[in-house]
Amino acid sequence: MTDPASAERPLLPTLRRFLPYLWPKDAPSLRLRIVGAMSLVVLSKLVQVYGAPFALQGAVDGMVKGDRSATTLILALVIGYGAARFGSVLFDNLRNAVFERVGQDATRRLAANVFRHLHQLSLRFHLERRTGAVTKVVERGTKSIDTMLYFLLFNIAPTILELALVVGIFATKFGGWLVTGTLVMVVVYIAFTRWVTDWRAALRTRMNDLDTGAVAHAVDSLLNFETVKYFGAEEREAKRYDAAMAAYAGAAVKSENSLAWLNVGQALITNVMMAFGMALIVLGWSRGEFTAGNVVLVSTLLAQLFRPLDLLGMVYRTIRQGVIDMGSMFDLIDTPSEVTDAPAAPALVVGKGHVRFENVRFGYDADRTILKGIDLDIPAGHTLAVVGPSGAGKSTLARLMYRFYDLTGGRIMIDGQDIAQVTQASLRAAIGIVPQDTVLFNDTIGYNIAYGREGATRAEIEGAARGAAISTFIEGQSDGYDTRVGERGLKLSGGEKQRVAIARTLLKNPPILILDEATSALDSRTEGEIQSTLEDIERGRTTIVIAHRLSTIVHADEIVVLEAGEVVERGTHAQLLRRNGLYAEMWNRQAQERADEDGVLAAE
Numbered sequence: 225m226t227d228p229a230s231a232e233r234p235l236l237p238t239l240r241r242f243l244p245y246l247w248p249k250d251a252p253s254l255r256l257r258i259v260g261a262m263s264l265v266v267l268s269k270l271v272q273v274y275g276a277p278f279a280l281q282g283a284v285d286g287m288v289k290g291d292r293s294a295t296t297l298i299l300a301l302v303i304g305y306g307a308a309r310f311g312s313v314l315f316d317n318l319r320n321a322v323f324e325r326v327g328q329d330a331t332r333r334l335a336a337n338v339f340r341h342l343h344q345l346s347l348r349f350h351l352e353r354r355t356g357a358v359t360k361v362v363e364r365g366t367k368s369i370d371t372m373l374y375f376l377l378f379n380i381a382p383t384i385l386e387l388a389l390v391v392g393i394f395a396t397k398f399g400g401w402l403v404t405g406t407l408v409m410v411v412v413y414i415a416f417t418r419w420v421t422d423w424r425a426a427l428r429t430r431m432n433d434l435d436t437g438a439v440a441h442a443v444d445s446l447l448n449f450e451t452v453k454y455f456g457a458e459e460r461e462a463k464r465y466d467a468a469m470a471a472y473a474g475a476a477v478k479s480e481n482s483l484a485w486l487n488v489g490q491a492l493i494t495n496v497m498m499a500f501g502m503a504l505i506v507l508g509w510s511r512g513e514f515t516a517g518n519v520v521l522v523s524t525l526l527a528q529l530f531r532p533l534d535l536l537g538m539v540y541r542t543i544r545q546g547v548i549d550m551g552s553m554f555d556l557i558d559t560p561s562e563v564t565d566a567p568a569a570p571a572l573v574v575g576k577g578h579v580r581f582e583n584v585r586f587g588y589d590a591d592r593t594i595l596k597g598i599d600l601d602i603p604a605g606h607t608l609a610v611v612g613p614s615g616a617g618k619s620t621l622a623r624l625m626y627r628f629y630d631l632t633g634g635r636i637m638i639d640g641q642d643i644a645q646v647t648q649a650s651l652r653a654a655i656g657i658v659p660q661d662t663v664l665f666n667d668t669i670g671y672n673i674a675y676g677r678e679g680a681t682r683a684e685i686e687g688a689a690r691g692a693a694i695s696t697f698i699e700g701q702s703d704g705y706d707t708r709v710g711e712r713g714l715k716l717s718g719g720e721k722q723r724v725a726i727a728r729t730l731l732k733n734p735p736i737l738i739l740d741e742a743t744s745a746l747d748s749r750t751e752g753e754i755q756s757t758l759e760d761i762e763r764g765r766t767t768i769v770i771a772h773r774l775s776t777i778v779h780a781d782e783i784v785v786l787e788a789g790e791v792v793e794r795g796t797h798a799q800l801l802r803r804n805g806l807y808a809e810m811w812n813r814q815a816q817e818r819a820d821e822d823g824v825l826a827a828e
């Protein structure tokens with residue numbers, strides 16, 4: 225994400241957050257690799273700075289002296305020069321090989337941490353964030369780690385080391401002027417590169433914007449071809465398009481030319497420095513202080529120093545972007561979970577499964593109360609049905625049982641324990657739900673049923689499938705339990721999906737069960753079939769049935785009618801019919817609809 229707020233994210237705090245992943249406490253072998261890789265960085269630089277330039281200097285000085293008997297030594301120096309150059313490349317590549325595992329491992333740990341955290345975040349977070357955007361943040365964040373690490377450890381750190389070594393050599397051998405010149409050059413070079421890179425980034429953004437604008441205009445213009453013709457505006461449209469393209473072309477030329485400015489500017493700074501450095505040595509040589517070989521030494525050291533500096537613009541840009549991307553990912557990790565376990569919360573101890581709602585008040589947003597003081601008492605093993613108009617808050621009751629949100633008032637008790645005071649994991653383990661719309665993982669039927677309980681055996685999975693009356697269907701498929709269900713389970717019918725959901729809840733075998741309009745999406749025949757399965761599994765469990773079709777809940781021990789977040793009626797089916805209130809009205813209307821449907825079917 226490149227929002228302006230994060231664009232100015234500071235480098236150091238972001239890197240500090242990343243350090244534990246780079247220097248993992250519990251992985252000594254990885255730490256060893258880091259030490260190894262950094263040693264190779266130092267080795268490579270030592271060979272580069274003290275090897276090749278000094279060998280060349282020795283060879284040149286030897287030749288200038290004109291002593292032919294030293295030829296063997298000079299030859300050895302020249303071979304040493306080649307060996308040093310090769311050694312430096314070798315160590316750099318060895319370093320990459322040693323470090324690769326560390327980079328990958330840090331990326332993996334961080335990605336796994338974000339993933340774990342995402343699943344811990346509350347329902348509200350998931351409902352409000354676009355999944356695509358979240359995965360993009362994670363993808364960009366983890367990708368940037370590798371590049372950032374690479375540039376920081378293998379470009380910036382070695383360059384600083386090289387600069388220190390070169391300055392050290394200059395100070396001891398050639399005096400203050402060369403040191404001052406080199407340091408000034410590096411500072412000017414960095415400042416110039418940073419300045420031009422920022423300017424180029426702005427140019428590039430403008431170019432991209434103009435490009436997007438020109439394309440959008442072209443598309444809009446072509447889509448409106450009829451209107452263009454009605455108004456004879458072909459020429460006008462062409463001119464507008466041309467103007468947009470001209471603006472883009474101008475920006476593109478500027479952007480390309482800016483690269484030339486960067487290259488020319490950098491070359492000017494480095495070559496002025498090169499000439500200055502060599503001139504200093506030549507002047508010293510004229511005074512008899514320095515040798516011809518010294519000129520070679522200084523020019524080689526400076527040329528080597530300029531090489532990594534040439535990449536500085538790209539490194540700077542990459543690190544800036546990396547900090548932004550990693551920052552967005554750390555923001556995700558830092559997003560607090562709305563619902564958290566109380567400190568030292570005990571696990572829920574479920575006895576028989578007595579559920580009570582005591583004056584429960586709740587709203588998704590502070591300015592709109594959804595549940596306005598709900599009292600429910602469901603003795604262990606009993607079935608409570610909740611009915612009422614759409615939007616009354618029925619499904620909200622189920623979400624609150626799972627503690628997807630915290631209440632604004634009152635409490636929910638299970639066997640005398642407030643669900644807000646026990647661990648979420650133990651609470652959720654005690655409840656099973658068959659939701660209105662079952663969404664399945666894009667995997668096999670067997671996998672989806674087995675999801676109900678980790679480590680379930682094949683026999684248990686088949687038992688659950690039989691309990692949900694779907695085993696015959698599964699066995700009739702050529703791939704049996706290995707039949708794939710497709711994206712979100714779309715290859716299965718609504719009834720089949722619902723049975724898979726029932727089977728996995730059976731496998732979970734929870735003492736408390738919620739059926740949230742579990743059959744409402746089905747036609748009445750399938751509903752009838754599933755209904756008897758559901759009534760079987762309700763036996764012996766405390767059950768909350770949320771229902772739209774009242775015919776499915778006549779057997780409930782108690783029925784509550786919820787309207788606009790309040791219980792307006794409660795009693796058994798017979799009692800409520802006698803009351804002749806909202807329930808009786810809903811019942812009569814649905815009975816009429818059923819009769820009409822039957823009539824239509826009979827007529828067909």
Ligand SMILES: Nc1ncnc2c1ncn2[C@@H]1O[C@H](COP(=O)(O)OP(=O)(O)OP(=O)(O)O)[C@@H](O)[C@H]1O
Pocket residue numbers: 351588589594613614615616617618619620621
């Ligand atoms: N995540 C949410 N954020 C804000 N408001 C929500 C959210 N979920 C539900 N609501 C609102 O809360 C109210 C109750 O929703 P709920 O899903 O509990 O109704 P319901 O009685 O189950 O309805 P239905 O029978 O249509 O499923 C609705 O007005 C709904 O718009």
